[in-house]
Amino acid sequence: MAGFPTNSLRLAAVISGKIIILAFGYGFLEAVLHFEYLAPPNQVGNLWRLYPEELTMVVTLIATVLSVATTISVKEALRHRMRHPISLVQLSTGISLSQGSHIMRPGYLRLTLLTLVVYGALKLLTAGWTIILTPTYFLWPIQLNRSELDMSGSAFSTLLHNELLVKWGTQVQGNSFEVIDIGSMLSGVAAAGYTFGVPGIFNFNGAKYNTSTQGIVPTIEEYSGSNGVPNVNGTRLGFCGGNVTVSTIAIPPKHAHVSAPQGFGTNYSMWQQGLTADVVCGPINSSQPQYVWDTSNSSIICTLATQEYVTILDASGNGSSSGSGFLPSVICPGPMTINQTYTSFLIFTQGFDKYNFLNASVCEVIPKLTTVNVNYSNNLISSVSTSPIPFQSENVQLLSFIAGVAKYQVINSQGLVSSTIGDTLYSTYTSMTNGSINGTIDQTDVYLELEEYWCGVVEFSATFLRSGFVAVGSFPDGIPNNLSSQVNGTMYISTIGWTMRSPTYLVAILPLTILTILIFTCALYSTVQAWKHCNQKLTFDASNTLHLIMAAAGSPSLELAGFNRRGILANEGV
Structure with missing residues (x-):
């Protein structure tokens, strides 16, 4: 026992x-x-x-x-x-x-x-x-949601219409015009350069966008840019910079008692409402008799739309093909299809003198509301547009504003001796291609560059508009429910630990x-x-090897004393 x-x-x-x-x-x-x-x-x-x-x-x-x-x-x-x-x-x-x-x-x-x-x-x-x-490195996800300005409905169209009637000719004539002018131009330049592989970072209101804004405003506090408070006339259409309202909140997780780590860094992936444009540019030729380009006074007849410019000519009425350039453009607020009056607008352009590489051209700009997947990481905002939706009848005021920004851009881009748009086309093409702008030029590349430029302008106009209406002070009591839409996304915390995904x-x-x-x-x-x-x-x-040896040595005539300590000692003496 x-x-x-x-x-x-x-x-x-x-x-x-x-x-x-x-x-x-x-x-x-x-x-x-x-x-x-x-x-x-x-x-x-x-x-x-x-x-x-x-x-x-x-x-x-x-x-x-x-x-x-x-x-x-x-x-x-x-x-x-x-x-x-x-x-x-x-x-x-x-x-x-x-x-x-x-x-x-x-x-x-x-x-x-x-x-x-x-x-x-x-x-x-x-x-x-x-x-x-x-432990391994992984991204700890936290679900986020918030509300933002909904630009797609009739409520916003009515609000924008009232703002245009009241402020477009008075308060907006201040610094906001300069913001629209410079901002839309820089956005267009960044987008056009990206066509030829130029990495473009566009800055607006303190926020850094990768190439273009895609018509969004930041929904993450640390990426929202300026912390300034706009003055009484510095919101909505009078916006000239300032803090935009951010109200992103975290959704309580399934296991609320397990707190998320501080981690080594964070990035965000959000789904937001954006705005972009499909822009198609091409030459005006004899098969399009509805467009008449009068080169004697550089105007185009399109539903009585004309635009006047002031430029410098010599005594003979000619410009310098090497020193000066003239790139007039006319905005025709209507689509190519006469039955639709709210889906697109046209931009007519022709280059003269040093911009003579651009023949008489027409660009159809078709703005579209989109759902944008926005990535916030490394102090940069990158966006990818999905699910584009063409404008409907309730978006006519929004289309009018975008066309107005494009018109303001073409007017201010042309100076006495040069055009910002023309210089952008010229410098970007020559710096990133092997061809000469003065020799044989690929018009397809120029049209592609022009398309991206106007797309950048359209996207910036939506960002400017959205920024003005969500700026601090625009809605003191918060964005009304009929003007808001839900935004969802995920915050990813970079940390170490263990995850069931492995x-x-x-x-x-x-x-x-x-x-x-x-x-x-x-x-x-x-x-x-x-x-x-x-x-x-x-x-x-x-x-035990010793036990095996002793057991093997045993016989009927040789009885072993056992295999405990005393027994082993006794067995060794046998």
């Missing part, structure tokens, strides 16, 4: 230790699966970022300790199994496994495969624990699972046998 309690205690210790290790491994993975994301405290995260090699070594040491503890548990469980009746082949298998080896006997395929699986699991233990315990965790836990099954099977068998033979004193250990 003396041997039974000792063996039982050792077996109980093995099982208890294995349960603790198993509970730790599976409990940790269960927490990751339940909470989806886990991150260490901010101090630990910062330490990991500063000392990744040192902390990786610490994690590896912990993984090694857990692996060694599991290996010892496996060996102890096998020893207990081999204390009871067992075949020689099974004995050989148990000895190999307890020594961290395997057998290769084709005649005993099941035992061979068993030893190979257990051997592989033992070798992969440290790697598995290291994978489970080592399938390697399931692979890493497999060796621990295999060895746990082996240990429990051996322990269960040993426990059952111990109860069956509780009156027997079991001191023989088949995994």
Whole structure:
């Protein structure tokens, strides 16, 4: 009876230790699966970022300790199994496994495969624990929503119409005209340059846009730009810079008691309402008799639309083809299809003197409301437009404003001796192509450049308009419900930790699972046998080489004294 309690205690210790290790491994993975994301405290995260090699070594040491503890548990469980009746082949298998080896006997395929699986699991233990315990870099998502100005409905059209009647000819004549002039020009230049591979960063109201605005305003506080407070006449159509209203809020997560980490940085992906334009430019030719370009006084007849310019000519009435340039443009507020009066407008252009590379041309500008995927990262706003929707009848006031901005741009771009639009086409084309502007020029490239320029102008006009109406003070009580639309998105926090999106965790836990099954099977068998033979004193250990040698040397005439400490000493003297 003396041997039974000792063996039982050792077996109980093995099982208890294995349960603790198993509970730790599976409990940790269960927490990751339940909470989806886990991150260490901010101090630990910062330490990991500063000392990744040192902390990786610490994690590896912990993984090694857990692996060694599991290996010892496996060996102890096998020893207990081999204390009871067992075949020689099974004995050989148990000895190999307890020594961290395997057998290769084709005649005993099941035992061979068993030893190979257990051997592989033992070798992969440290790697598995290291994978489970080592945090990795990932993005912790937090859902956001807010409301912004809805420019698509009839409510905004009515508001804009009233603002145009009251302020367009009075208060708007201040600094806002300069903002429209310079801002639309710079936006067009950035968009046109991007056509030829020039990286364009457009700045407006303190916010940095990648190439163009796509007709949006920032919805994230740290990207919103200026913190200035507009004066009493500095909002809506009188906007000339200032803080725009930002009210983005985080949606409470499913596990609200798990707080998001501070992380190493944040970026945002938002879905917002935007505005862009499909612009198609091409030459005016004899097949289009509805357009009449009068080169004697540089005007075009399109529903009685004309535009006057002041420029410098010589005594003969000619400009200089090398020193000066004349690029007149006329805005015709109507589409090519006479039946539709609210979907697009036309821009007619022709270059003279140093801009004579641009023949008489017409651009149809078709503004469209869009859904924009906006990415806020690295202090830059990048946008991609999707789901374009053409203007409808309720957008006629918005179309009128955009056409007005384009008209203001063409008037102010032409100076006495040069045109900003013409210089943009000239410089961008010559700097990014191998061709000469004075030689054979690819009109297709020039038209493409012109299309992008006007697209940039249209997108800026929407951003200017939206900024003015959401600026601080525009709506003291907040944007009315009939003028607002929902904005949704996600904030991503860059941090380290553990996430359920990593399938390697399931692979890493497999060796621990295999060895746990082996240990429990051996322990269960040993426990059952111990109860069956509780009156027997079991001191023989088949995994002990000395015990095997003594047992092999025994015979009917040579009785051994047992295999405890006294028995071994007595056996040695025989």
